[in-house]
Structure formats: C-alpha cells, structure tokens
Amino acid sequence: MNTDELKSVAAAIVAREKGILAADESSPTIKKRFASIGVESTEENRRRYRELLFTAEGIERHISGVILYDETIRQSSKEGVPFPQVLAGRGIIPGIKVDKSAKPLALQPGNKITEGLDSLRDRLAEYKQLGAKFAKWRAVMEIDEHSLPSAYAIRANCHALARYAALCQEASLVPIVEPEVLMDGAHDIGRCESITSAMLETLFGELDAHGVVFEGALLKPNMVIPGKKCALQASSQQVAEATIRCLRRYVPAAVPGIVFLSGGQSPEEATDNLNAMNVIRGNCPWQLSFSYGRALQEPVLAAWKGEEKNVAEAQRVFSRRCQLNGLAREGLYNRSMEDS
Template sequence: MSIETLAETARAMVAAGKGILAIDESTSTLARRFEGVGIANNEGNRRAYRELLLTTPRLDQYISGAILYDETIRQSTREGVPFARFMADNGILPGIKVDKGTQPLAGCPGEVVTEGLDGLRPRLEEYYKLGARFAKWRAVIHIGDDIPSGTCIEANSHALARFAALCQEQGLVPMVEPEVLMDGAHDIETSYEVHEVVLRSLFDALYQHNVALEGTILKASMVLPGKDSGEAASVEEVAEATLMCLKSTVPAILPGIVFLSGGQDDEAATAHLDAMNRMGPHPWPLSFSYGRAMQSAAMKIWSQDLAGNVGKAQETVFARARDNGLAVRGKWGAAA
C-alpha cells in the first residue's frame, strides 16, 4: 500500500464537516451501557443496535467513517449485507479497534499500558480483507500523585508507534489515541502539562518507528480540568488551552485531529469543538470521533421500544451528527 493511498484515506476521514462515529465498545462495555437503560445484552441486540447506528439515513452527510469492534465487523444487516460492505457502499469508511485493552503496568502502581501487539500483524491483515481501511489503538494516561511517570508515557508511546507502523505495512491508516483521562482532582494547567509531554513522546516514537505522519490520524483528548477538581473552565479556556498544546506538539503534516469526548456530555463536547474551529484556521482539520456523546440519547430512545423506536432513535443519531458536523465548521454556536 502506497503512502499516497494511505494519505488519501486519512484525508477522507477528516473531510470538511465530517467526523468519525466510535462504536467500538467491547462486549463488556456495551453490556454496562445496555444494563443502564434496561436492554438485554445478547448478540442479537448488539447487532441490531450497531445496525441502527450504521443505517441511519443520510448519515454520510456528517460521518466519514466508523470504528467497529471485532464482533461488529463480522456482522451483517438484516438483509445479510456485511456491515463493512454496507458502509463502503454508503460512503462511510470502515475502521476497527485492534488493541486488547489496558493492563496494570508492572512496577508503576496506579498506571496502565495497552496490550495487543502480539499477533497484531495477521489480525490487521484479516481486518483489511474484511473491509477495514483504518484501525485504532487507545492508550490511557492517568493523572494523580506522582503520575504519569516517564516509564508509563514511554511504554504507551512505544506501543502506539509499533501499532501505527504495522497498520501502514498492512494498508491501514493508524488512528493513534493517547487519552489523558479527566478522572482526578488536577487543574487545567496540570492537564496541559501532561498532554504536552504525552504528545511530544508520541510523535518522537512515531518518528523513531518510521511512521508516515501524512497517513496517520491523531485521536486526542481535550485539555480539561479533572472532574473532581471543583474547577470550572469556560468553553473558551478549554479551547484555547487545547489549541495551544496541539500547536506546540503536533506536526503540521498530520492530515487531521479528531477529538474523543472522554466522558464529556453531548453538548460540552460539541461546544468545545465548535469553539476551537471558530478560532481557526489551524494547521490541520479538527474533527470528532465521539462514542457516548453521539449515542447516549439514541440508546435511551431505542431501549423504550426495540422494534418500534428505531426510526426515532436514528433521528437523534442524525441530529447529533449534524450538530458535530456544524462544530467542525465552527458554525454550531450560531445554529444552536
């Protein structure tokens, strides 16, 4: 796979006014969300829920791609069309989560490292054959007393870089996600400092592993105060801090940055993205790759009547996609 083809796919992922739908929750994570709204967790309901999301009418107006879970990329619509083929036929790039989740980092209490590099090459090869054109790996960085440590940051950056190099080898655009968690009592200044160190480490590792940045997408967390800090940062403060951090760490050659919602509610995630884009232009497109912030309202509606509320739930999915598509253009605030 040529770098030019990877770069073309990466640019399509951050096409103007579009973002990425994150529906890559593991079976256990989706089970907790289903339980919260009273939906039975079985393969049929998981398939039906993912179909509801992916078959939302006109979704491609605001969604360029969707990150799937291993189970989902092997499933099909009720008519028997594999999800990945349905997506491709409807202008949405299929993506896949490939990491195996976090485990405690030995020797570093309170910190974790993402696993899943063993056997990754053949898995990526299979996912490409199943229709995936990009892949995602999530690292998790905690802020607390004396953490994150340099060891934790370096270990996760190394894993992200190895993942990215293997993706490009197999013709997949890597989406690297170094999430700095909102959990904790830290202030926004501490969040900024940690984000800066993490991103510098990440791009250094990508360089060391010969990853072509023009065929890579960054999935970033926003610079926010810890949710237990008691600190209230304005939308503008968060936008300014996040932009300053990105501009000091992220090379301009990167095709684009998509943000995770990271536990923010629907409106806050959209408002922060909108504010950043109103402060543009920037070296790269700033878009979204939201999960809960795109789905939570639709899941509640669907849970009330799994057979009868599909259309109503899809209307909510489309509305959230439209709102965030406006935010990508910096036009949500004016429309809200």
C-alpha cells in the first residue's frame, strides 16, 4: 500500500470546483438508457457515446475523475488511444467500478447484498495495470416505512464495503465506498435520515476494523431525501440540512471528501441540492462534491440521439452540465443559470 499515493489521488478527486462523472453503467442499464432515445446498445455505440463524453471541450475544468465500466476501461478512441490514456492526458483520473451488482440476500426477504469479492484482488491488480487510480463499490439499501432494510443487511453490506476498501488500498487504489439508501418508495425524509445514519455508523466501524486509511478513501452516499412516492417532498434547504446533520454525526473528519450520488433526482434537483449543502456547509471538515451519472448524462443523451451530426451539441450540453455542478460544488449555482 502506497499511503502517500492514496492521499494524493483522493485529494485530487475532490479538488475545488470539480467532481466525478460516473460512466460505469452496467450493460443492462445503458441498454435501457439507449432504448429511451431509440439507439441500439452495441459495443460500438457504447464506445462512441463514451468517447463523446470523454472528449468534450473544457470538461477537465470541472471533472476530476471518471468511473469506468469493465468494458469501457478496455476500449479506445477512434484514433486507437485507450480511454484511460485519453482521460489521463486531460488531467482526469480514471477509475473503475468493481462490484458485481446487488443480488437478493439469502433468508432476508426484500434485502440485497452486493457481490464481487471473489477474485477481487486479482481484478484490482489488472485494473491498476490498465490505468485505474481509484475504484468504486455500491451497496444498495431498499427502504420502506417500517422494516427494510434489516439490521443484518446493513451489517453484511458494510462488511463487504470494508473488505473491498481494504483490498483497494492494498493495491494502492483509492476506494470510493457507496452505501446507497434508495429514494424509491413512500418513506419520508426522517426515515431516510434514520437509515442513512445507521448505514454510515456501521460502515465506518467496519472500515476502521479492517484497517482502512480514511485519508485515502472517499465516501459516495445518497443525499437525505424523501422517497419519490412520499406525499411530503423536501426543499433543497431541508435536504441540505438533514444531509449535513447526518454526515457530521457519523463521517470522520479524516475522510477528505464526500462525492454524492444523484440517485434518481433530475439534473436540476441534484445540482440544486449540492449547491444548498455547500452554501450552509460552515466548517465541515470534508469537501462536498458530486459523482453523478444520470444527472450529468440525461440531457446529453437527449441531445445526441445516437447521431454523429448531434455530437457537437451533445458535448456542449455536457460541458454546460459539468460547469453548473462545478459552481454548485462551491455554493455558487442558481436555478436561473439553467436558462442562460
């Protein structure tokens, strides 16, 4: 483990005015997204789309790192340059999704466990050779108003996250740990805060027990937000206050940064909520940044539609979305900017 390298990479990922592009959609997920714009999900179309993102003008001013999928880290630009080299050449740090997705947790109805620890040590060594500097593992918590998730599901997923993080640091890769409390369902913001609190408290206990160096790791949590079907939705101010309250209680000051997932929010909502947190952040010890997938890409897909003639406009839309989130990262975003 190269502790100095871990600290340096983690700090660079959460540099001021910057955040992460999550371009690590699984094959089924990107197939759905392409279907929404009438594009077939072939390997070449996926490669073309990722190249569109990675080569958009000026994104290095607001994108510090990109999370890649196993297929994508092995792909190249049309000139034959491997994508990790394309990104690194622009000062953007390549990363890799390493989990094998969530599956039903045995004897725990409604709960899930993320798989992928088997052979992870060998896979991390290969990804390091391919150019990755950090990795990501997502644990998914379905939530309802009463019984989900179970206490055991929380412990099992946090234990797996800690094992993954330790293996990453052993390989000198910065682990991004992603305990996601889903925003599906009808639960209110208080229920989300309660479960998010339990996740974070358990997670950092496990990370500490596994010897993970907090200064060389990053947290990718959900925002504390009501379920989509909840009758009482929350303002960006309420989301910001609940989220920061939760983080202050359970996230150690040694963690250099928190890169929020968008979790099904609209691009505007995700940017607005991130901005609100940075406006009221006060003396928070960690950087508050973003690691967005759909919230950065949704408008890009709509502009691209799979057609070469639309690439320039799609890249312009993407660059603008990156810029707005870079502003939100500093508490300088305003909704009126969406129309300018």
